[in-house]
Amino acid sequence: MRIAYLFLLCCLLSVQAFAQAAYRRVKARNGDGVETLLLRQGLSPGRYGAAFKQLNKKNLTRRHGLITGRTYLLPKRVATRKPPVLRTARRTSRPATAVPVVLSTKPISPAQLFGPRYAGTPAQSSSLRGAVYYLSSGHGGPDPGAIGKYGSYQLAEDEYAYDVTVRLARVLISHGALVYVMVQDPNDGIRDENVLPMDYDEVQYPQLRIPLSQVQRLRQRIAQVNKLHARHKGAYQRLLALHVDSRSEGQNIDVFFYHHASSATGLRLAKNIHRVFTSRYKRAQPNRPYSGNVSERGTLYEVRNSHAPAVFMELGNIRNQKDQRRFVVADNRQALANWICEGLIADYRGKQ
Ligand SMILES: [Zn+2]
Known part of the structure; x- marks a missing residue:
């Protein structure tokens, strides 16, 4: 039982390691925030900010700040797609008064x-x-x-x-x-x-x-x-x-x-x-x-x-x-x- 469990754990770890290997890595410089780091890598913070935070959850400060010298994974570039014609969804974000x-x-x-x-x-x-x-x-x-x-x-x-x-x-x-x-x-x-x-x-x-x-x-x-x-x-x-x-x-x-x-x-x-x-x-x-x-x-x-x-x-x-x-x-x-x-x-x- 224990052996089986350990084996499963190893599999999970290696899958995770493999998945991480596929991302580009970059070190945060002194003074870097999510935005500045993404911009330097040619990635739009608006498009990639959320994915970046998701990928690097464990290495962000409470206020989503970066830690100098730490390595961060960059989200994969997605092909630019034209926005759908009907875009009435502007108001999906809750107004501040909510x-x-x-x-x-x-x-x-x-x-x-x-x-x-x-x-x-x-x-x-x-x-x-x-x-x-x-x-x-x-x-x-x-x-x-x-x-x-x-x-x-x-x-x-x-x-x-x-x-x-x-x-x-x-x-x-x-x-x-x-x-x-x-x-x-x-x-x-x-x-x-x-x-x-x-x-x-x-x-x-x-x-x-x-x-x-x-x-x-x-x-x-x-x-x-x-x-x-x-x-x-x-x-x-x-x-x-x-x-x-x-x-x-x-x-x-x-x-x-x-x-x-x-x-x-x-x-x-x-x-x-x-x-x-x-x-x-x-x-x-x-x-x-x-x-x-x-x-x-x-x-x-x-x-x-x-x-x-x-x-x-x-x-x-x-x-x-x-x-x-x-x-x-x-x-x-x-x-x-x-x-x-x-x-x-x-x-x-x-x-x-
Ligand atoms: Zn004071």
Whole structure:
């Protein structure tokens, strides 16, 4: 029985090897995409793109990209045929509107958000009872945000901002707060790994598809925040936007906070979080001065348009090597979440 099975397997393998031998092979150069590679070989991407992807399924990245140096099979050239005279089938592809925007009206459960390792949320105190938080981790869905090179890995801003954000959500809940996680990943959970693989399946609370356009994305996010804000009218409500990039590329930064110029409550919140960071940094690295600061950045869409007082935080720069070292350690991501929580507790305590 086993012999027969092995024999069959050998046959299959050799058939496959034979079939592959019939295709022309070509190595992907640095910077090649499916289109550029096909064009260089004189093949039309429109005509041969799908066949190429089918043939090389195993060697494509998640976004149908090529891997430099890897060998790819070229589809066989087919004789050009005249198109059939009756071509009314233009509309066979589904219009863009057919893609559902609302994937579900039910938000993802906290247990699912935190993942199996952190599913339970032990109560620590009730110091944030009555407070409502909107946590908005930067980018997500089709937009990974800034990308840093870490050895042979790519670190995406949205994954690291997200991990700190869900950790923060969990501590806030453990202190009795009501938390809305505005960007949600259905299957990542809180992750302890160093390298957090990039994916594109994050959704917008409650379960909306995240648009690629930044303007549309932020508009959608803030519309949700403001809708919820109306529902909790009268309550202490705050929005925190968390990012891991900075405008000045390559720069090693500490943590920066931005608030809206006309928002005294936003400024106070930023200062309260800043105070915790200053003292924690002093304790952790006594010889290195902490350089993060609080400043006004009214041009940030979320800060400007949120009905809840908002603070925008840059936790570091994913493209900077020193900052990367800080973010790839799960304990450091947890520390950032804990420090933000401490600042939020101080702000809530002094709210009157
Ligand atoms: Zn960002």
